[in-house]
Amino acid sequence: MKSFKEKLSERVFLLIALSTLSVLALITVFIFIKGIPIIAKVGIINFVFGMKWAPSQGAYGIFPMIVGSVSVTIGAAIVGVPIAICCSIFLAEYAPAKLRNIFRPAIQLLAAIPSVVYGFWGVLFVVPMIRNYLGGPGLSILAGSIILGIMILPTIISITEVSLLALPRHYKDGALALGLTQWQTIHSLLLPAAKSGIVAAVILGLGRAIGETMAVIMVLGNAVALPESVLDPVRTLTTNIGIEMGYASGEHQQALFATGIVLFVIIMILNATAQYITRKR
Amino acid sequence: MRKKIVTCKLLRRIRVTISAVILILSMGILTACSQAPESATIIAGSTSVQPYAEILAEEYMALNPEAVIDIQGGGSSAGITATQTHSANIGMSSRALKDDEKNLWNVEIAKDGLVLIVNPRNPIQNLTSDQIRDIYAATITDWSQLGGTKSKINIIAREEGSGTRSAFTELIMGEEEITPKAIVQDSNGAVRQLVADDPNAIGFISLGLVTDEVKALHLDSIEATRENIMNGSYRLSRQFLFVTDGEPIGLDKKFIDFTLSSEGQRLLINEGLIPSEEGAEK
Numbered sequence: 001m002k003s004f005k006e007k008l009s010e011r012v013f014l015l016i017a018l019s020t021l022s023v024l025a026l027i028t029v030f031i032f033i034k035g036i037p038i039i040a041k042v043g044i045i046n047f048v049f050g051m052k053w054a055p056s057q058g059a060y061g062i063f064p065m066i067v068g069s070v071s072v073t074i075g076a077a078i079v080g081v082p083i084a085i086c087c088s089i090f091l092a093e094y095a096p097a098k099l100r101n102i103f104r105p106a107i108q109l110l111a112a113i114p115s116v117v118y119g120f121w122g123v124l125f126v127v128p129m130i131r132n133y134l135g136g137p138g139l140s141i142l143a144g145s146i147i148l149g150i151m152i153l154p155t156i157i158s159i160t161e162v163s164l165l166a167l168p169r170h171y172k173d174g175a176l177a178l179g180l181t182q183w184q185t186i187h188s189l190l191l192p193a194a195k196s197g198i199v200a201a202v203i204l205g206l207g208r209a210i211g212e213t214m215a216v217i218m219v220l221g222n223a224v225a226l227p228e229s230v231l232d233p234v235r236t237l238t239t240n241i242g243i244e245m246g247y248a249s250g251e252h253q254q255a256l257f258a259t260g261i262v263l264f265v266i267i268m269i270l271n272a273t274a275q276y277i278t279r280k281r
Numbered sequence: 282m283r284k285k286i287v288t289c290k291l292l293r294r295i296r297v298t299i300s301a302v303i304l305i306l307s308m309g310i311l312t313a314c315s316q317a318p319e320s321a322t323i324i325a326g327s328t329s330v331q332p333y334a335e336i337l338a339e340e341y342m343a344l345n346p347e348a349v350i351d352i353q354g355g356g357s358s359a360g361i362t363a364t365q366t367h368s369a370n371i372g373m374s375s376r377a378l379k380d381d382e383k384n385l386w387n388v389e390i391a392k393d394g395l396v397l398i399v400n401p402r403n404p405i406q407n408l409t410s411d412q413i414r415d416i417y418a419a420t421i422t423d424w425s426q427l428g429g430t431k432s433k434i435n436i437i438a439r440e441e442g443s444g445t446r447s448a449f450t451e452l453i454m455g456e457e458e459i460t461p462k463a464i465v466q467d468s469n470g471a472v473r474q475l476v477a478d479d480p481n482a483i484g485f486i487s488l489g490l491v492t493d494e495v496k497a498l499h500l501d502s503i504e505a506t507r508e509n510i511m512n513g514s515y516r517l518s519r520q521f522l523f524v525t526d527g528e529p530i531g532l533d534k535k536f537i538d539f540t541l542s543s544e545g546q547r548l549l550i551n552e553g554l555i556p557s558e559e560g561a562e563k
Contacts, residue, residue: 054458055441056450064461128478137435137479139464222440222465233464243467246328247356247442 031264035257047258053224053240055252062259064224068141068234069210069266071227072220075145076152076209081202083149084156091157092164093186111154119218122147127219136231139221145230147215152205159204163197164190196277203274207267213238237263321349322532326360326373327444329393329469329487330521334373336548341539348532357444361385364524370533374522375444377451387524390540392555394488395449395517396505398473398495400480405429407499410516414453416483419460424481437472437484438463445469448519449485489553510555518555 039047042060050061087107091100126146131138167190175185191198221233222243235243241256241263248256324334331354338350355363357374361382364372378387397413399405405427408416415421416434425431438459439446450459466472472484477494488505491497497505500517509515529537539545546556 052461053441056447123474131479136433137464137482139475217467222467223462224465225461232462235465243440243465244442246354246467247358247440247444249356249358249362249442252442 028264031257031260034254035259035261038251038254039258039261041251042255047255048262051226055244055248055255058251060251060255060258062237062240062262064226065235065237065240065259066262067226068220069236069238069263071141071230071234072144072148072216072236073206073209075141075230076148077202077206079145079149080152080205080209081156084153084201084205085160085198087153088157088160088164089186089191092161093182093190107154107157110150115151115212115215116218118147118151119215122215122219130231134231136229137221137233139219139233140231141220141227141234142230143219144216144234144236147219148209148212151212151215152209155208156201156205159201160194160198163194163201166197167193196280200274200278203270203277207270207274210236210270211238211263211267213242217242237266321351322371322536323351323353323363323369324371324373324523324536325353325355325363325369327357327375327521328354329357329375329444330373330390333391333521333549333552333554336552337540337545338536340545340548341536345535348536350532350536356442358442361524364526367526370525371529371537372522372524374524375519376447377520378522378524382524385524385526386528387522388537388541389520389557390523390537391521391546391549391557392510392518393521394505394507394510394515394555395445395452395485395519396488396491397483397485397498397500397517398476398491399483399498400476400478401494401496402480403429403496405498406496407502409501410453413500414455414457417454417459417463418457419462432481435479435482436460436463437475437482438465439472439485440465440467443467444519445485445487449517452517452519487553488555507555520557521554 038060042050047060047062048066049063050059051063052059052061053064087103091103095103122143126143127138127140129138130136130140130143134142171189171193172185175189176182180188216236217239220236220239222235222239223233224235224240225232227234237259240259244252245256324338331352335352338352342348342350353369357372357376360369360372361374361378363369364385365382372385374387375393378385397408403424405424408427412421412427416427417436417438419436421427422434423431424434436459439449446459464475466475466484469486469490472486473490473492473495476482476484488497488507488510499505500515503509503515505515505517510518523537523540525533525537528534540549541557550556
């Protein structure tokens with residue numbers, strides 16, 4: 001027979017666990033209730049593929065922002081993924097324990113820097129560099145890609161490193177015993193074996209990039225037009241909400257919630273893909 | 282079998298717990314409602330007016346310690362809606378009232394000038410209204426077309442819904458639209474910072490917020506000064522309004538009277554605004 005105290009504490013923990021779930025449910029329901037009416041009114045095709053965003057004239061097309069989100073996220077992947085994977089190979093396979101103990105906390109610290117600080121650094125350092133050396137307004141896809149590429153490093157590095165370290169010890173021992181060099185072992189055995197973990201790491205990193213708001217508001221320029229080069233300003237789905245929520249009311253506000261729905265769906269797909277890939281292993 | 286019983290038990294527990302949560306939440310909401318202050322004036326609306334209203338309220342509450350004035354942002358449209366639905370006593374607007382809002386009682390508390398700004402390194406001193414419209418409609422795209430050095434114009438605008446943007450659209454753009462390729466920033470300060478950093482940029486901000494980092498352009502050869510806005514020769518200005526649902530009474534009226542008094546107007550002038558005509562009459 002469980003004592004009363006035991007039962008009570010079980011209940012209390014259950015209650016607290018449920019409260020986190022209910023917050024998720026509340027937010028989801030709220031976003032959908034607020035956003036669905038405008039999608040129904042404008043039509044989902046016109047909303048998602050519409051080229052013109054001018055709420056004061058009743059035009060609600062978010063296609064340029066979807067292109068913005070996708071291009072900045074791909075840019076962040078090009079900047080961040082190679083660095084992150086090389087870094088985690090170094091940490092998992094090459095680095096002596098001493099060095100690893102310096103690297104790991106330093107990378108964790110990178111995750112602890114608030115995004116507004118990244119954005120501020122971007123505006124004062126990255127943007128003027130681009131403007132002076134490459135031309136254009138500086139606020140651009142390139143600036144956003146560089147900032148986001150750095151911001152997703154900790155996510156990708158830590159998950160990739162964990163999946164490399166999780167490989168059975170005898171894989172590596174066997175390969176080395178057969179006379180493979182260390183690079184051959186990493187390249188032809190460890191990386192393919194840890195592939196699903198690495199892919200999941202990249203997808204989670206990209207999920208972080210596509211959801212980032214504050215830093216990109218500051219460096220992207222937020223123009224609602226299709227970009228022609230990486231030096232053009234763009235607006236992402238998140239920045240559309242962030243930059244206009246202050247003044248939005250009525251349909252305009254609903255349209256921002258609807259932007260949130262599209263973002264929500266994209267991130268759900270990304271996370272589900274990452275989960276599926278890791279489970280399949 | 283045993284597993285099933287455990288699951289049933291767990292389900293029942295979850296159900297009981299959820300009901301408990303709902304009960305607690307509803308109690309919380311009830312208490313929150315009953316605690317709403319009775320004699321406070323709530324002012325909500327334009328974030329352009331908000332900082333000035335805060336200064337006025339601070340001064341008013343210092344003079345009348347029993348008064349409670351609560352200032353919230355939200356934007357002009359939100360403030361007007363809040364006034365109509367009585368969730369705010371006074372609404373602040375930095376744009377003119379639309380036709381379906383004209384039934385609200387309103388008073389101009391001050392005027393604010395809008396200024397086109399460029400980088401100090403830019404040789405241009407003066408632009409005509411037509412040139413500015415063409416720049417923002419992207420029919421003029423290079424500074425050399427305006428007599429400056431050859432380089433692409435980086436256009437900076439404010440976000441949709443901003444009172445500053447709608448005043449600019451109304452006074453300069455007319456039927457034309459601001460090009461979607463314009464860079465969008467969400468505050469006067471951010472626009473000023475970009476223009477200060479970028480020799481090819483042009484932007485528009487409140488007159489009161491112009492600093493040495495940027496150069497204020499003359500509009501149709503008229504300098505943006507308080508005098509020129511008051512005598513009407515500088516045309517790029519907008520009203521800051523207080524709106525109420527019906528004639529203001531009680532604390533609402535006292536606060537509006539204070540705003541329009543010479544004392545209230547002096548506070549606004551010190552902050553870089555232009556006194557309202559109705560205030561000047563008193």
